[in-house]
Amino acid sequence: MSDDGGWLNNYVNSLPERGWFKFLSKYVVVPYWVWREPKPKLPGGPRPSSQPSDNVQRMMNLLMPLKDTSPIGRAKAVMALAQNVDEIFAGLDNVGTVHSARFLLVEDYICMISVYDGDFSNYIRDFIATIGSVFDDLMHLVEGGEALYPCEDHVEEFIDWVKAHDLFQAPDYAINLLHVQDEAAGRSPDAPPHELLSLPRELILQLHSNRNISLGGGYRGYPGYSAAQVRDKLGVGW
């Protein structure tokens, strides 16, 4: 709340909430900036790090677009998973680095949300080895999946496909989005520094390229510990 700078000032302050200005922003202003400063789509998954707690409890947010988004098509996706619960649970136990994993049906996507330890590619490789047949069933139902069938014979292609469908993870601290964009564009971060006020525009333009993103790395109740350490401490073995 600020002091009263007159009716014009108050009206201008309210512009972002006015329908006509939202319309103008959506169909003119944003497209103009997308044309002028296009942002490449940023890749999914966690960024490389050599630090221990960056390499445990990593997040995967895999969005697989359904071919048939009707209730029948969506039911088929549910059934493909529901019929393989034993295989999924046994497979993830055998992977051994998974804290949690679950499937969601959200709008037109079947999603696998999981928390795992270690390298992303090796995680995908391991779960293809252990629950690949579940994904074989799913691949018939998702866009671009046919080319990956059977998954066991297309492991590297499957890894690339998962990377392409895993959500971009926005940095934990907002300002670092500028640095991620710099690196994606082959620039040294902050050379020269960005104008602080440009951050909202950079976020809007990035959200144009990455419609769905993970907001930071999320909260962890016991950060820095691997699934193996937790299970060992709890005395429940493997």
Added chain:
Amino acid sequence: MDDPKLVEDIVHALDIEGGSAKRRPVHTIGIGATGVFEPSPVAKDFCTAEHFQPTEKPLEVAVRFSNGMGLVKEHDGWSDVRGMAVRFKLSNDRATDLISMTLPVFFAPTPETFLQFATAARPKECNRETPWQKIRDFLKLQIPMPDPYPGQETRPNEGATEFADKHAYAQPAVLQASVIGAPVSYVRASYHAVHTFIVTDPDGTDRWVRFNWQPIAGVLNTNPLDPPVGVYLKEDLEKRLAHGIERFSLMMTIGETGDDFNDSTKQWPPHRKRVMMGLLTLNDVPKDQEAHAEKLSFNPWLLTDGIRPSEDPVLKIRKDVYEFSSNRRGGIPCPFSGTEG
């Protein structure tokens, strides 16, 4: 004191119109409270300092909450960093301090760069954007500078932003300070001791750590769209503690090799290991605020065996800056030898 002129220059750069040399140059407005601290059962496994050892009787503490601005006049409802200084009263009339603020990151990595920042961010006449400038900002997908608060004539916003545009290290703090808002109560905010300290466990292992206080009541700000209330934070705390208690958890985040231990402009990722070190319970607002809060001279270097400062140069100069400020305003002398203020 390594560089008395730099210390003096920093304090003078923080002095602003509307402040007073008889008060603190920043965090000028404040209120003291008293209470107790109880270490968690695991705290002793990570640090041998006295306040983290189990005791039959909880440790007494003195706490001072404050508004970050250096104005003598209270503007509780304005967006501002808040402070929480805690003195743990140890045995044999010794004490140790933990000084924290609602901003989780600092403005500059060295005393010299902080002096540059403090000079650049000295409050200047509010530069209200015209409606046309705001429209230009919207068309550039930018957020205009906020309008000044009613009665606000000067502010640091423009100078701080201009500085941050040229010095990337200041951007995290300036960005977060610009949206920090006003808490509904001093006990409804999280406070961060932004510098790194080194704690030693019973086996002699050192860990590089950062502390923060988390309110059990939860974090809650006022609605920034409502008119700001001028004065309410002291009364709120008095009322709360007249009828009950308020509590904070002390959390300790453990840094890893590769983290910046000596640069408080660099936040550690939020998924570093963290340990619950204890519980602070506030139970009273002493009537004699001069003796219990305003005359007290907190200092981040007032430490005890088992915990020591990192090599952070800003933390290092804080020892002398706090002492200089204390002497200048006639505070109860710092525990360090006599610098003239």
